[in-house]
Each structure stands twice: as structure tokens, then as C-alpha cells.
Amino acid sequence: MDLFSQIENPEREEILALRKELEQANYQYYVLNAPTMSDYDFDQKLRRLQDLEALYPDMFDLNSPTQHVGSDLIEAKGERLKVKGTEKGKGKGFAQVAHRYPMLSLANTYSQEEIEDWLRKLPANVEIVCELKYDGLSISLWYENGTLTKALTRGDGVKGDNVIDNIKTIAAIPQHMQALESEVQIPDFVELRGEVLLSWESFERLNKEREAQGDALFANPRNAASGTLKLQDPNEVARRGLDCYLYYMLGEELPATKHYDRLQIAKQWGFPISDAVKVCHSLEEVMAYIHYWDTERKNLPVATDGIVLKVNDLSTQEELGYTAKSPRWAIAYKFPAEKQLTRLNAITYQVGRTGVVTPVANLEPVQLSGTIVQRATLHNEDFIRQLDIREGDMVWVEKGGEIIPKIVSVEPRTKSQEPRPISNDRTDEGDKSLLLAPYSIFPKNCPECGTPLVRVEGEAAWRCPNEASCPPQIKGKMEHFVSRKAMNIDGLGSETIDLLYSQGLLHNIADIYDLKQDDIARQERLGEKSAQNMLAGIEASKQVPWARVLFALGIRMVGETTAKKIARRFPSIDQLQWANVEQLTAIDDVGEQIAKNIIAYFNDLSNLEIINRLREAGVQMESQEEEQAPQSDILQGKSIVVSGVFSHHSRDEYKAMIEAHGGKNVGSVSKKTSFILAGENMGPEKRKKAESLGVEILTEEQFLELIKN
Ligand code: IVH
Numbered sequence: 001m002d003l004f005s006q007i008e009n010p011e012r013e014e015i016l017a018l019r020k021e022l023e024q025a026n027y028q029y030y031v032l033n034a035p036t037m038s039d040y041d042f043d044q045k046l047r048r049l050q051d052l053e054a055l056y057p058d059m060f061d062l063n064s065p066t067q068h069v070g071s072d073l074i075e076a077k078g079e080r081l082k083v084k085g086t087e088k089g090k091g092k093g094f095a096q097v098a099h100r101y102p103m104l105s106l107a108n109t110y111s112q113e114e115i116e117d118w119l120r121k122l123p124a125n126v127e128i129v130c131e132l133k134y135d136g137l138s139i140s141l142w143y144e145n146g147t148l149t150k151a152l153t154r155g156d157g158v159k160g161d162n163v164i165d166n167i168k169t170i171a172a173i174p175q176h177m178q179a180l181e182s183e184v185q186i187p188d189f190v191e192l193r194g195e196v197l198l199s200w201e202s203f204e205r206l207n208k209e210r211e212a213q214g215d216a217l218f219a220n221p222r223n224a225a226s227g228t229l230k231l232q233d234p235n236e237v238a239r240r241g242l243d244c245y246l247y248y249m250l251g252e253e254l255p256a257t258k259h260y261d262r263l264q265i266a267k268q269w270g271f272p273i274s275d276a277v278k279v280c281h282s283l284e285e286v287m288a289y290i291h292y293w294d295t296e297r298k299n300l301p302v303a304t305d306g307i308v309l310k311v312n313d314l315s316t317q318e319e320l321g322y323t324a325k326s327p328r329w330a331i332a333y334k335f336p337a338e339k340q341l342t343r344l345n346a347i348t349y350q351v352g353r354t355g356v357v358t359p360v361a362n363l364e365p366v367q368l369s370g371t372i373v374q375r376a377t378l379h380n381e382d383f384i385r386q387l388d389i390r391e392g393d394m395v396w397v398e399k400g401g402e403i404i405p406k407i408v409s410v411e412p413r414t415k416s417q418e419p420r421p422i423s424n425d426r427t428d429e430g431d432k433s434l435l436l437a438p439y440s441i442f443p444k445n446c447p448e449c450g451t452p453l454v455r456v457e458g459e460a461a462w463r464c465p466n467e468a469s470c471p472p473q474i475k476g477k478m479e480h481f482v483s484r485k486a487m488n489i490d491g492l493g494s495e496t497i498d499l500l501y502s503q504g505l506l507h508n509i510a511d512i513y514d515l516k517q518d519d520i521a522r523q524e525r526l527g528e529k530s531a532q533n534m535l536a537g538i539e540a541s542k543q544v545p546w547a548r549v550l551f552a553l554g555i556r557m558v559g560e561t562t563a564k565k566i567a568r569r570f571p572s573i574d575q576l577q578w579a580n581v582e583q584l585t586a587i588d589d590v591g592e593q594i595a596k597n598i599i600a601y602f603n604d605l606s607n608l609e610i611i612n613r614l615r616e617a618g619v620q621m622e623s624q625e626e627e628q629a630p631q632s633d634i635l636q637g638k639s640i641v642v643s644g645v646f647s648h649h650s651r652d653e654y655k656a657m658i659e660a661h662g663g664k665n666v667g668s669v670s671k672k673t674s675f676i677l678a679g680e681n682m683g684p685e686k687r688k689k690a691e692s693l694g695v696e697i698l699t700e701e702q703f704l705e706l707i708k709n
Helices: 003-008 010-031 039-055 112-121 200-213 221-229 234-240 259-268 283-299 314-320 381-387 471-482 494-502 509-514 517-521 527-543 546-552 560-569 573-577 581-585 592-603 605-617 651-660 684-693 700-708
Strands: 096-098 128-134 137-144 147-153 159-161 189-197 243-250 278-280 304-311 330-334 338-351 356-368 371-377 394-399 405-410 639-643 675-678 696-698
Touching (some): 039 330, 112 330, 128 189, 137 221, 243 259, 259 314, 278 283, 356 381, 573 592, 651 700
Antiparallel strands (some): 096 159, 128 278, 189 243, 304 330, 338 356, 356 371
């Protein structure tokens, strides 16, 4: 394969684009609990990616979302994560523990034909266990000598967060297995896997409370359960009332040779096992089960999103084995999305932080998969044109994975509503007198500030170009500026920005550094203490290095990594300000459009004024020498292997510490290795090798002690 055809081939590009999109969707779903893509869309895209990867085996990549499950680790990507939302105590992180057995996902399908195909390919006369697919989050419970010792989330499938204190609040989960009820002896070790859920009732109660307190609402019970399980306050978790069903048993010397029998034994040990589990012997029985539960599930107290089919016999399961992501002995059939017809009452327009104007459908409220829907995005003008959608139309709304509703089609209009010319043509509004029904025109001016909108060639979006004074854009810029990966200003969140903006105290990012204790403290919702916190956060932000300041400025398309690369090439803002397109595009990752955006940014006088004010306030506008220099040379000349799962810092953080103290990170143990920094569950091979070579093994604590001195 020559380089040229690799670049030109749109399918290869699609593979890369899909991988990126799905990674992002996984992150939104598992880590932030704020999904942006419906399960259905995700599954379709994943399937497309699988098909394309099969066509281009040379593009195989272990990091592709087809090869691993999404990660819900609080410290995903090696960084402490501030989880969005107003949840108290969130985001502190849990101890990460390696799974004894990888936690996989399930292959799934929305097609009954594919279920038939899957069944046909199995050995003749196999028994199939049918179960409900509960829509919560998976949990792995470890019982050692009958006592619950660990409760791990799926994490990245290899290691998970130990959320045992929260799990102990779930009444359905026994902290000690019951020996008496069961004839079967309790094993030394057994792992039970299942789903943690929040009932529809608890979900609705929780959302009502949140609404009353002005907190963001959870989109569905799954998100609510996931957000709850990651709280740091077990009392609050207990109050919310999580529930659980278990569906799988793992271990070395366990009783029974069939999955179904194991579940029944688990039930006798006191575990919550669903009564809906059934052994089926034919395709007909399986289909009858699916059809029965497709309707009946609406009467269940908890959310389900499909049916799981599993081969009953455990040795047959073993023969069938696993793919990288899922067992071959199981498959999930997902229920088709529910659709509803409702009236599109009005189209309104929302201006985002980058100035993009998004049309929003305001619908006659309808009940859909257990939640009420009254708004849906219309994406952009092209989408409105393609569906030929107008105010007053009856539209079909669908909730793919029961998350974000979308409009999928428009009901044909009745005679009395026609004729209706395409009205959103910006050069000619059309003759309104011809119209019998209300209709929509994409606005010519920004609904927030009145500035004429522009449409960048090649982009679908209309944009408000008034970056400097359009309210949602100003507020969005400030929110970005204070965010964790930018200036990381504690005590100044989006609500406070809103408040201070409406009080006329903040107009742009430079104003943040002019805030005075009294100005803040006299606000009704703030007071002395918050004022002190905020000012301390603002003061601390003056130490934020230049690369992050550059990211914080919010120049369009200059993300965190790009900013780092630019800052390395241009170690001060004075140098960057005069850079031309050639110099900029010579930097890795910087294309022509980014270069133009940077130049346009510095050509705008209001930006230069802001930069000057930031500089005067003491914000870092150039690299400090210490940024590159090591913090000490205590590890000078040492080659160090980092292995295992850690609880105080992530593996990447340890690697960064080693470098900052002059040491070198190496991947494998040899006689040149100075020592191994070992966490929990360090690989047994590495340990053996280290012992045979006499290489010293340090624990996390010993290592931290070492660099402290
Ligand atoms: S079995 C190795 N059974 O669905 C296979 N999973 O999409 C383990 N789920 O991660 C999964 N109900 O969180 C199984 N009855 C059930 C299930 C179930 C819900 C979840 C589970 C899994 C996900 C896969």
C-alpha cells in the first residue's frame, strides 16, 4: 500500500474519523455521564467501523474502540478529572484495582434475523439462557470466604474503581453470603457480576429534587445510577436508593456446569437474581421470550434496553471463547427505539460559546421511553431543509438509546397546510401571504445580539461573528478560560460567571483579574468565604504556565495539545503575535486554518487589549525556565520501570514525576534497571524477572518518600 492511496482513500479516513468520534462518545458516556450520542447511533457507527476495519486489515489498531470497552475510570487518561455537574464531593477518584478477569462487553444487534443467524451457528441442541438486559452500569463484586471485599466498576475493562463503600449502601447486595439456605458450600473466592440501577421511581424523585434546587437533571436512570455510584458520600448514595441485579458468576472452583444452575445457587446464597431468567430450547422459544418482554418490560420498575442470550453449558461457552471485546457465547438483542408523533410548536435558536447558532425544536411534550420530551435539536439549516421541516408540522421523534431525542421525519402535511414554499431562503423570504401555516426562516441576525450571521464556506453552521460582545459567547469564553485544563480557577464556575456578568462585573477574561473582594461578597448568593476562595483561585492561576494560558485564550481550533506544541515553538506571546502562516504551519498539528485563526486573533485590537491587561495582572505570557528544568536530580542516571495499578497517582503522573526528578522511564526489566515502582497487581512475569536479577521493588509510598527527600 503506497502512501498516496492511503491518504486519498476516503474509507481509510472514515476509519480514523469514526475512531475519534466513538472515543469521544465513550468518554462522554462513561466518564462524564453526559452522553451526546444515542446508543443506537453509537452501535451503528461502531458496526460501520468494524466493517471498514475488516476491509482494511492493515489499519488494525489495538486502541480502536472496536477492540476495547469504553472506560469509566474517574482518573481516565491519567488525570484527575473534575466531573461536570454540581454533585457534592464528586471527582476525587477511587482506588483503582485490576480485574481478576477482564470485564467485557456484549456483541449486540437490533435485528431479529441476526439473532437467528447467531443461534444457527451454535452447536446443535444447545440450551440458551434468556435474560433481561438491565440498563444501568456493570459492577464486579468480590467475595472472599463469603464476605464482600471489593466492588469494582468496569473501568477500562482491565482495571476498575473500587466503589465498595457505595455498594454497601445497596440493600439488595449481601455483605455476607448466606450458607444456611444453600446446600452448596461457599467457595474461598467468588466473583459476581451484575448491573447497578436506579428504579424509574427513584430516578423521577431525584430529578424532581434536583429541579427544585436548580441542579442539572439526569437524562435517564442509567446516568443517574452512574453519577450516584461515583459520589464520594455514601450517605447521599444510600439516600438515593440504588438497586442491583446479578447475572454472572466467576471463579476457579465453582459449583455446577451450567450458567442457569449457577444463577440459582447464587440466589440461594442470597444474591439478587432476576426471576425473568429462562432456559430456552429452540429459536421459537427465544423469539417468544423476546416478544413477551418487548411489551412486558414497560411494567418493570427498572429500565431495560434488550434481552441477553447466553449459551447455558459452561464447557460449550469455553469452547466458543471470546473476541477482544466480547464473549462469542453471548449476544444482546436491543429493543428498537420508541417513536412518537408530536407537534413542532416553534423553532427557536440557541447561540453557543463559539457563536454557532443551533435551531431547536420546541415540541408538544410527549412521553417517550419513560421520559418526557419537549425539545430536540434541529442541528443546522441543511437539516431543516432536508426534512423540509416547518413550525406547525407533525413530526416523529425518536429516542435511540433512550437518551437524546431526535426528529427523524415529518408527517406529510394535510391539504389545508399546503402550498408552502421553501421559506428559509435568505435572499428571498418568500411571499408570506401564500402561507396558511406558520413557517420558519433561519434568522439573518444573531438572536442574542442582533449581529448579522455569517456562514463559513464548507461549514453547515451559521455563526454570530460578534465574538467580543455577544453574551453567550463572552460567557462561554470565560467558562473555557477558568476551566480545569485551562486556568483552573476554583470557585468561579459557570453559574457565578453568569451572575457576575449580569451584574456588570465581568465583560471579558481580563476583568476576572480586576474582581474585588467586596464586589463578590456583596452578591446575594456568594458571601465572604466564596469571595476569598475565588480570589485565591484567581491568584493561583497566575502561576499557570504559558502553554495553558495560550489554550485558555480560546483561539478557535487551538486545543490543549496544539497549544502545547505552539508554546514550545514560540516561548512567548510577543513572538507568537508576529508569527506568519509559514512559521505556524511548520508546527506539528497546525494546519492553514489554525494558522489563520491565530493571525486573525492577534489582528483584533480588542484581543490585544485583553492580553495587555492579563499580562499586567501577572498572567504568564512566556515560558519560565523551570518549566523545562527538572524539579530535582535525585533520580539522575536511574532507569525506572513503572508497573501495576496505583492508588495515589496515575501511572502517567508517576512517569512525569520520574522525568521531573531527572530519571528515565523504561519499559522492561533488565539488569540495568535501577528499581521498579510497583503498584497493585504488578505483572507476575516482571516480578519474577526482577527477583531473579535482584532489582529492587519500591512501593508507591516508598517512591513518594524518596522524591520528597
Ligand atoms: S452478561 C461477558 N447479562 O450489558 C458478558 N450483561 O452491553 C457479561 N448487562 O457490560 C455481560 N444486563 O453491563 C450480561 N443480563 C445481562 C445483562 C448485561 C445488562 C450489561 C452489562 C454489560 C453490558 C453489555
